[in-house]
Amino acid sequence: MKVSDKYYDEIFDFLDQWDMPSKCGLKIITKGNKKIIVVTELYQDNPGTSVTYNGASLAWQICRAKGIKPEDMIYIECNPDTNSKLSFYDEEFFEVSFEFQGDRLTNPTYKALTSDEIRNYFKVF
């Protein structure tokens, strides 16, 4: 279940709620005044928590590390294609919205993106 590096430009190290060292793929695309942040689950190469389980904290950690204002981001979670025979590991993209609460993000809500929507965002994959 090796994840192709076409999904990311860098590996981003983050901490889960219990400071467990974790890794995800990260790609940031600038589109007008918006930053499209794509975090990719790395499965076997992620020693810690998933990008989803601690998503709000991960988004916050990326914003801080990359100097991105949360209000300027479009945040997308990617389950990459792993060439698995199991359909659970097919490629999927979700746009994630958060609520701001003081100095943190909370309450992630997810919208599955269609292939057309993905193409519109990136024209990359």
Added chain:
Amino acid sequence: MKFKLIYPKWEKLPGQTTFNLPPHGPVVFAASLPSYVDVTFTDENVEDINFDEACDFIGVSMMLSTQVKRGWEIADEFRRRGKQVIFGGISTMLHAEETMLHADSVFLGESEGRMEEVLKDWKEGKLKKLYNFMAERPDIALVGPARRDLYKRHLYNHKGVQMVDLFHASRGCKFSCYPCAVSYLGGRHFRPRPLDKTIEELNTIDNNRLFIVDNSLAQSTDWELDLFREMIPLKKKWISHTIEDDPKVLDLAAQAGAWYVYQAVYDTSDYIKERIKRYHDYGIGVEGTILLGLDNQSEDDILRLIDFLLEIDLDLAEFTILAPFPHTKAYDDLLRQGRIFDHDWNHYNAGRVVYQPKHMSAERLQELYDYAWEAFYKDESQEEKMFKLFAQVMLKEMKDGTYRPRDRNLITKSFGKDVVRKISN
């Protein structure tokens, strides 16, 4: 100091044969306590908790999500009585935030080499709310031997037959299976215990029948071969999860006493059929584990799978419904899709639907689960099939000269309670 260690009870699945096995986590944890600690152990599944027992500090060890709510109740009661309570164990790690609301302290991670610090803090009145060792796993050589002396043995006995002892030879898992949280909890790296210590501990267990609880033995061929080779002289008989599908490994496993294995049956392919046959060719029984409710299963798929199970000569079958435990991919997927409708941890027993299945209603999946149990055990009950497997192990033990007859003193007892005999007129 007197440390009272408790393993909370959980509600067993209706309609299934209940066996209470001596729990493994608490006695492995107890081995990590300093020698000056006087430990008592209560498994609430087989005995009531004495809340008035004189003790200094309470530990609640939890493995299953279905234990956590009861664990919180127990802690609340002890804390009302002025005792301090610390939680640990697998489901404490999965439900840590909620558990902290009921705890003086929560321990996350593996306890070997850590408990001196915790107890020193406790003695000095400086117990921390959280001991977080999730990211700092101890040297695997520090593990064990488990404190099996803490078991009240007669409580793990059914009509004179001693239940299997649980044992682990490794931690961590290199696989990252869809419904499983082990790679998060124990790490994605396979960590075998030193072979000499493993064999030394096995040798001390006063029970010829074991359940090797490692998530999968199929992590390293060389390790499996070494382990099985060293186990042969012990003449133990054991149950385990999957063994690698390799003739050399299966042959040595059989020689080392493999009694039966839990093998996932996830489709109706010839590969599965052959896999089961290969175990049987080496004299190893198979209990199929069948997970229902995955997104790639339609009603027809499940019905076909049940028919298939009846054709492939499984010795036993265990059906479960997908439960989206935290820190599994199943949880992430169902959460994102807004399909989890039941967040009561008591219902996460793998026998109850807590999410909206993709291809059928929740009610229909529940019906199919009930049907699966009924259909598989229609012609021969679970108890009858278990007895057949039991007879196999008895014969092997007789051949080895290790067979122990039933304990006649406990023949009218089942897990500490009187056996109620059904007398028909």
